[in-house]
Amino acid sequence: MKKIAIFPGTFDPITIGHCDIVKRGLNLFDKIIIAIGNNLGKKNMFSIKKRKIWISKSFSKKYNKKIEIYSYIGLTISFCKKKKVNFILRGIRNQLDFEFEKNILFINNELYKKIETIFLISSHKMSYINSFLVRSIIKNGGDYTKFVPNSVRI
Amino acid sequence: MKKIAIFPGTFDPITIGHCDIVKRGLNLFDKIIIAIGNNLGKKNMFSIKKRKIWISKSFSKKYNKKIEIYSYIGLTISFCKKKKVNFILRGIRNQLDFEFEKNILFINNELYKKIETIFLISSHKMSYINSFLVRSIIKNGGDYTKFVPNSVRI
Amino acid sequence: MKKIAIFPGTFDPITIGHCDIVKRGLNLFDKIIIAIGNNLGKKNMFSIKKRKIWISKSFSKKYNKKIEIYSYIGLTISFCKKKKVNFILRGIRNQLDFEFEKNILFINNELYKKIETIFLISSHKMSYINSFLVRSIIKNGGDYTKFVPNSVRI
Amino acid sequence: MKKIAIFPGTFDPITIGHCDIVKRGLNLFDKIIIAIGNNLGKKNMFSIKKRKIWISKSFSKKYNKKIEIYSYIGLTISFCKKKKVNFILRGIRNQLDFEFEKNILFINNELYKKIETIFLISSHKMSYINSFLVRSIIKNGGDYTKFVPNSVRI
Amino acid sequence: MKKIAIFPGTFDPITIGHCDIVKRGLNLFDKIIIAIGNNLGKKNMFSIKKRKIWISKSFSKKYNKKIEIYSYIGLTISFCKKKKVNFILRGIRNQLDFEFEKNILFINNELYKKIETIFLISSHKMSYINSFLVRSIIKNGGDYTKFVPNSVRI
């Protein structure tokens, strides 16, 4: 049976940290669904459409054939059920991420017993990159290009 | 002399984690004042009135006769002075909670020497529950009922 | 009914941090049993006898009449049962302490449901003091007297 | 191609936390090699032989046919190379575990690029259990049986 | 060659914690530029003008002649380049600060190799003070004067 994982996030924008997790995750999974969360009244910097295009252009052919990109509304766990996927893939950079992820995971397990979340620790040369800092650099006119894949140009 | 503690929070809404701390606190204190903070310009999901009703219906008679419910405006420490209460009761779930509580406590002690804050660590089966996550589940149409007392129904 | 707590530790030697927790704890409890753990094959710097004497001389009369001092072998939880005490009092200085205490507490609750552990956060001017550092200072010939009560002189 | 992971540890003794990680890991991997590290001059409580027997009796037939048990001397990474396994499976309970695992992982990646470490977060009802605490309970004559599989009886 | 550092922040308002870091930093640096970040769409409580005046009145003559005060828009790193300053001075109070600063530092080093960030750990009697808590006290009508230099009066 094929092993499929959902890799949820806001990807606002996708970073080289995200790309690293997806590529490494594909050693483990036969397919990864990159799922753009589109909810919670959070204001995003870039449109869903733009984010989807950037993601789709971030991976070479070899990876792209094993990747699907969706946006979803509502709980991640509901999207997993809908897609009949039992694995969530997540990257952890630091202790704050860990604590956050642990709580989400325990809540998710209460809501949907079958789900299993698989964690990869971010490669050390990417462990300081997150979309929030990238957006700050963009807003302040700094050079953001080192932290995002080539597809992301504004 | 009766030992009375204030258990402050936003309770937006009350969770089974809050209930656990109150019940355990009543082994230690003769009375607990559940104090709903109503300030700081924070936008809340539920009205003070609704939160009060939910809290009052969350405990059986045995506990309820030792509980009072108030809302207050201003600093918690000022409310303690006004009520002539020298104990604050707080639950801690994780290291982030701890760091936050530690700073609040040190500030409080500078402002009002007599106050003492008593901490209970959340029961492990509730250590991942917080009102923020419960509100997220509610907003996204998930099943929130496992994380709140039966009194909370929307 | 009298409220009694056990304050367990190795007290090798007692520090002003320990004294602070005991004094503050006596606002809450009618009696505190200071319980010197004497087990686990841990090598201690000072004899149980010396530690007991130092502890007994660390508090003024006002506090001393509410304090009992014991040493015990075995699990803290077993000593609590034996003494018919349902509260453990603990001080937390930092996040490492918190994580450690949390695990002990969960284990204790599995072993003895009735037990409740009450935490106080160390006063900020004592949050950096622990017996390990005091022993290091002593071993290296430094001035340890600022970190221990007057009773402790070597 | 079969996906195989090594689950390294000292298992001194195996706990229900270890069992939980192995069972959940078998949703992801076709085989798991439980690898008892036997090095570093660390003094262990139980013999390798005893630990192996306990592990082998900890899983039902359904799981056991997908499990192999070895002990090894030297670096985990060298054992992975020898066994031609590219995945390491690890459980994380808390922030301390995370920090420790992160450093090991970065070192491992420097030494052997192909290796990928997969993390599961311990189920919340097991997040406080570790072999060190279990050994303390055993040494102090407490009831350790809640924290280990039925196979472990002393 | 003179050693100059930039001490960036929002200083909304300046606290006695900030003053402590600047004074201690002047043991190390010949000049410190206090740089008020004015960007990111963050809503501030006090105007840049007021914050500048408060800062300038917070230090005695002895210190003031080694201090310059600026506000800046954009990335801190860009302001450093513009001022031809190679050192950033930062205070760290706790583990959360540390994690935050570490990520900023790594990003900064990617953007501008020459920059070096120097950290001082906040004096323990100030480790719990931050502008956010001070603003909360002000908003709620509490006594904020213990946490800010005498220059800050509202």
Add this chain to the structure above:
Amino acid sequence: MKKIAIFPGTFDPITIGHCDIVKRGLNLFDKIIIAIGNNLGKKNMFSIKKRKIWISKSFSKKYNKKIEIYSYIGLTISFCKKKKVNFILRGIRNQLDFEFEKNILFINNELYKKIETIFLISSHKMSYINSFLVRSIIKNGGDYTKFVPNSVRI
């Protein structure tokens, strides 16, 4: 006046992480005294003599003329007094390091008011390296050479 710092440690053995901190520290200080702590009954892997030689061969001429190497017995703070040095230089890799250093610093300040400790955060590509892990690799026959300067060969 010349600015001199002491960089204390066990350097058992020196790692590329230590070298990184010293080189970066020399942007700030006119001289750095690398001080090998030789106390506390800690068992070390390599002799003081070997550690000294390795350190002395770890830096190019440009750096070496600004470096002195000593070993010392007793408290670091006593060695600082003896050498009339008012700055200690320390690298921090992660939150555990931070917590540890914070306590040491507060103790040091109690013992010797004049001392100031300056922290650099380890470069991210070195943040996972420590002497303990290097010793483990050596003991287990792994390739340690990536983590130490060329001078360290066994």
